[in-house]
Amino acid sequence: MGFMDTREWIALLEKHSEVRRIGAEVHWDREIGAVSRRVLEHEGPALLFESITDYKDGPCTQLFTGSLGTRKRLALALGLPVDMPNREMVQYVMKKNQERIEPVIVATGPVKENILLGKDIDQAIFPVPRWHFREGGRYIHTFSSVVTRDPDTRVMNVGMYRGMIGTPDTTPMLLIKGGQHWGQHFMKYTSRGQEMPVACVIGGDPMMPFLTGSPLPVGLCEYDVMGAYRNEPIKLVKCETVDLEVPADAEIVIEGFISDDPSTYAMEGPFGEFTGYVSDLPTKRPVMRITCITYRNKPIFQGTLEGTLPTSASENSIMSSVQRAAIAWNILKTAGIPGVTDVFIHPITNGTNICVQIKKAYQGQPKQIASALWGNSAAQYRYKHVYVAEDDIDISSYAQLDWAMAYRFNALHDGLVIYPGTFGSPIDPSTPLDERSIEQLGSGLWNRVLFDMTRNWKFERQPQWDNERFPPTVDPHPDDQAKVKARWDEYGLGDL
Numbered sequence: 165m166g167f168m169d170t171r172e173w174i175a176l177l178e179k180h181s182e183v184r185r186i187g188a189e190v191h192w193d194r195e196i197g198a199v200s201r202r203v204l205e206h207e208g209p210a211l212l213f214e215s216i217t218d219y220k221d222g223p224c225t226q227l228f229t230g231s232l233g234t235r236k237r238l239a240l241a242l243g244l245p246v247d248m249p250n251r252e253m254v255q256y257v258m259k260k261n262q263e264r265i266e267p268v269i270v271a272t273g274p275v276k277e278n279i280l281l282g283k284d285i286d287q288a289i290f291p292v293p294r295w296h297f298r299e300g301g302r303y304i305h306t307f308s309s310v311v312t313r314d315p316d317t318r319v320m321n322v323g324m325y326r327g328m329i330g331t332p333d334t335t336p337m338l339l340i341k342g343g344q345h346w347g348q349h350f351m352k353y354t355s356r357g358q359e360m361p362v363a364c365v366i367g368g369d370p371m372m373p374f375l376t377g378s379p380l381p382v383g384l385c386e387y388d389v390m391g392a393y394r395n396e397p398i399k400l401v402k403c404e405t406v407d408l409e410v411p412a413d414a415e416i417v418i419e420g421f422i423s424d425d426p427s428t429y430a431m432e433g434p435f436g437e438f439t440g441y442v443s444d445l446p447t448k449r450p451v452m453r454i455t456c457i458t459y460r461n462k463p464i465f466q467g468t469l470e471g472t473l474p475t476s477a478s479e480n481s482i483m484s485s486v487q488r489a490a491i492a493w494n495i496l497k498t499a500g501i502p503g504v505t506d507v508f509i510h511p512i513t514n515g516t517n518i519c520v521q522i523k524k525a526y527q528g529q530p531k532q533i534a535s536a537l538w539g540n541s542a543a544q545y546r547y548k549h550v551y552v553a554e555d556d557i558d559i560s561s562y563a564q565l566d567w568a569m570a571y572r573f574n575a576l577h578d579g580l581v582i583y584p585g586t587f588g589s590p591i592d593p594s595t596p597l598d599e600r601s602i603e604q605l606g607s608g609l610w611n612r613v614l615f616d617m618t619r620n621w622k623f624e625r626q627p628q629w630d631n632e633r634f635p636p637t638v639d640p641h642p643d644d645q646a647k648v649k650a651r652w653d654e655y656g657l658g659d660l
């Protein structure tokens with residue numbers, strides 16, 4: 165599958181009845197967010213809002229959201245069968261993440277159809293929602309891919325980071341110096357006494373958010389991996405006012421600079437975080453000073469409602485759960501751990517919990533798995549709770565995991581390991597505030613737990629258990645199962 169732009173992606177979704185156009189008027193202030201939440205609760209379609217209050221005329225009238233909000237649509241975006249099992253999808257992503265096809269630079273493209281400079285710059289020409297009533301403003305960057313360049317190597321990084329409209333041409337952003345890849349670039353510009361050039365890309369191929377919203381190795385350009393997924397180089401155009409390149413068929417590109425001068429900082433937040441909780445206080449953050457906006461004719465704005473709740477995942481959590489599982493499986497592979505047969509992250513936990521399925525090779529294997537995950541830097545916001553089960557358990561099924569927890573897990577017989585006080589998420593509300601003070605501790609603290617739900621190899625094999633360590637299950641004999649299967653229709657049960 166080659167690259168597609170937002171419009172081709174919407175057409176593909178339309179073909180599969182996976183997008184709904186909302187013609188009724190909906191307000192950008194709170195209502196779009198509340199509609200999105202309810203649709204997530206129903207695992208419903210992608211949404212294209214076409215009549216937004218205050219935006220019925222003007223350059224941008226449409227908002228697109230939720231297109232990667234189910235596994236099925238993620239499979240469509242990846243060009244994979246829609247019912248592909250977790251294991252195969254995760255393995256595909258592991259493989260593709262390692263491949264590279266470098267971009268090509270082209271002279272121009274649709275994203276240059278409109279160019280705003282100087283006093284014409286105003287972010288509010290786009291129907292940017294205030295997604296949630298507790299949020300501190302209108303979040304323009306919730307699904308944008310942010311391009312920066314390493315000033316030493318000149319390699320670009322593309323990552324997804326949030327930003328809120330400040331004034332018409334300023335955007336305070338969640339930029340932590342030294343954190344995330346753009347934060348590392350920011351330190352380098354600051355030490356040279358320079359502002360950091362930035363370009364925020366909205367729209368374009370759905371592989372872009374899929375790859376920029378999850379950590380790929382530092383120093384690598386996400387454009388190269390996008391090319392590998394699409395089997396062709398991505399076409400980039402040069403920005404107008406910053407030394408960066410962006411996809412030629414993006415819907416919208418916002419260019420500018422971020423300074424480390426604290427006098428330029430501005431308040432950002434609160435924001436409805438991925439944890440499903442709203443961050444407490446507005447915080448002073450570095451600000452992007454916009455120098456240019458380019459966009460296609462009739463641009464389609466894109467954003468997403470963050471946060472998972474007990475009754476709803478988010479677009480981020482659905483797409484990222486596959487990447488997070490792939491990254492975890494690669495960690496286990498690199499650590500040389502044998503017998504891993506599946507890795508699953510339920511979207512509702514955003515990777516805080518992870519399930520690993522193994523063909524058990526030795527008693528200490530689950531502990532080895534947990535320590536490999538916990539020792540990796542990818543575990544900063546992830547893998548607080550590690551569940552390990554054997555390969556007769558479908559780890560994507562909560563019921564099956566619960567059965568293994570009920571009958572194979574024993575807290576005082578190697579089942580439970582608590583690894584207290586490790587590095588972890590500073591925004592986990594289950595951690596007391598004084599244990600997630602970045603100023604004092606540098607990171608949050610997590611008490612991590614392994615739940616080993618595999619059968620215990622310390623148990624002696626018993627003759628009455630066919631020489632196994634656990635009794636036989638109540639599964640019918642395979643001969644009986646085969647016979648019943650063959651006669652199923654005869655019993656009048658064929659409709660079950």
Ligand SMILES: Cc1cc2nc3c(=O)[nH]c(=O)nc-3n(C[C@H](O)[C@H](O)[C@H](O)COP(=O)(O)O)c2cc1C
Pocket residue numbers: 306307321322323324325326327338344345346376377378379380468480484
């Ligand atoms: C919808 C969405 C919103 C995100 N918002 C932020 C954010 O505001 N700040 C942040 O540091 N990471 C955020 N992330 C996670 C980063 O995108 C992710 O860690 C990614 O690896 C960053 O790119 P990098 O590894 O090149 O730095 C978000 C991810 C998604 C999918």
Ligand SMILES: [Mn+2]
Pocket residue numbers: 321322323345379380381382383384386
């Ligand atoms: Mn990166």
